[in-house]
Amino acid sequence: MRVLTVNPGSSSLKLSLVDGGVVTADEHIAEWDGVTRRELEEFAAAQPSVDAVSVRIVHGANRAAPTVLDEGVLADLRGQVPLAPLHQPRSLSLARQALDLPGRMPVVGCFDTAFHVGLPDQAATYPLPRSWRDRYGIRRYGFHGLSLAHATRAAAEVLGEPVRRLRLVCCHLGAGASVTAVVGGRSADTSMGFTPLDGVAMATRCGSIDPGIPLYLQREHGFTASDVEHALNHDSGLAGLSGTGGDVRDVLALRAKGDPDARLALDVYLHLLRREIAAQAVSVGKPDAVVLTGGVAEHQPELRAELFGDTLLGVRIDAARNRGTGDRLISEESSTPAVLVACREEKELARLCEEVLTGLAGAGPLVFRHGRKADP
Numbered sequence: 001m002r003v004l005t006v007n008p009g010s011s012s013l014k015l016s017l018v019d020g021g022v023v024t025a026d027e028h029i030a031e032w033d034g035v036t037r038r039e040l041e042e043f044a045a046a047q048p049s050v051d052a053v054s055v056r057i058v059h060g061a062n063r064a065a066p067t068v069l070d071e072g073v074l075a076d077l078r079g080q081v082p083l084a085p086l087h088q089p090r091s092l093s094l095a096r097q098a099l100d101l102p103g104r105m106p107v108v109g110c111f112d113t114a115f116h117v118g119l120p121d122q123a124a125t126y127p128l129p130r131s132w133r134d135r136y137g138i139r140r141y142g143f144h145g146l147s148l149a150h151a152t153r154a155a156a157e158v159l160g161e162p163v164r165r166l167r168l169v170c171c172h173l174g175a176g177a178s179v180t181a182v183v184g185g186r187s188a189d190t191s192m193g194f195t196p197l198d199g200v201a202m203a204t205r206c207g208s209i210d211p212g213i214p215l216y217l218q219r220e221h222g223f224t225a226s227d228v229e230h231a232l233n234h235d236s237g238l239a240g241l242s243g244t245g246g247d248v249r250d251v252l253a254l255r256a257k258g259d260p261d262a263r264l265a266l267d268v269y270l271h272l273l274r275r276e277i278a279a280q281a282v283s284v285g286k287p288d289a290v291v292l293t294g295g296v297a298e299h300q301p302e303l304r305a306e307l308f309g310d311t312l313l314g315v316r317i318d319a320a321r322n323r324g325t326g327d328r329l330i331s332e333e334s335s336t337p338a339v340l341v342a343c344r345e346e347k348e349l350a351r352l353c354e355e356v357l358t359g360l361a362g363a364g365p366l367v368f369r370h371g372r373k374a375d376p
């Protein structure tokens, strides 16, 4: 099956054609402003033929499996726009365009949140009033699920162990970043929450902060909810700390020139990431390995080494392996294994799309068989 995959991230748009599991064409629009123009139509028109389209949709609420999209499902998914304001409008606008592509092929939506649907109650529940949780569905959802599903399988291959036997701390470090405890292919805990704003500091997002801060700014300094939402999503994280747009390459270049804000930005970023890795290691039990994936993790060997230093979870980075290529161990033989894998959300999008369209969804590998909570 030839699947056109559509992956709108917070900083980029990635389009691929995956034919029988192999990527045969690729277009990566880095520094994407989120406005959908004719990129999808043009990419589709350039392919010899396409059998189906698979779209990454960041927030699927309680949906445990991917689904064939139509106008009704898209209307339902608009309910999650306020819960993922950077991503959901982009995904839905591209899904809408996909439904209108010439040939009217089936369009499948694959949800970042689905990987986390079976989170244990103690990890999914916020300590908030029952009425908020019951009435408004306030819970930890978790994101980056397509990346995590692929990274889990790829890391298992590198480690030579079946997914079901592995206890992993998986770090997705891109423009968005999260850390997840993956036990036997299932999410046991994760740093992102009700929205993809929670957790570690990101390119432009703040991650977890004292909830008293936005309340104070609104009550005492006249900020509106929209002002605060915008600043926490767009002007915080590495961007807010360093005065750059939040691209880690720019922050590293400034730090190399001795810029104190850039130094503080990276110190804060790494400190919060180390703290979260340690926290997720507790949720995992005894981790068999730490897995790194995503644009920042893949392209920044020095930052990888700096992240682990000498002490974090007993990982010691091996200089030669760290400089290598491909999915691989990057740690010394005698230490806790650290595995680097390329983020291949397009492969997961294509795999899930094929499963849905050939009627196999839910009978696939362990990592998508959560099923404790039913579709809404």
Ligand SMILES: Nc1ncnc2c1ncn2[C@@H]1O[C@H](COP(=O)(O)OP(=O)(O)O)[C@@H](O)[C@H]1O
Pocket: 009, 010, 011, 012, 013, 173, 174, 175, 176, 203, 246, 247, 248, 249, 294, 295, 296, 299, 300, 343
């Ligand atoms: N050499 C590099 N090439 C591309 N991206 C890089 C490189 N080094 C670091 N990055 C970082 O990767 C981030 C993009 O990661 P990616 O996972 O593609 O993001 P997203 O999917 O969230 O849009 C950029 O913000 C950039 O900081």
Ligand SMILES: CC(=O)OP(=O)(O)O
Pocket: 008, 009, 010, 011, 058, 087, 112, 143, 144, 174, 175, 176, 177, 196
């Ligand atoms: C959920 C999320 O933050 O995704 P991305 O890293 O692609 O922006």
Ligand SMILES: [Mg+2]
Pocket: 009, 010, 174, 175
């Ligand atoms: Mg991404």
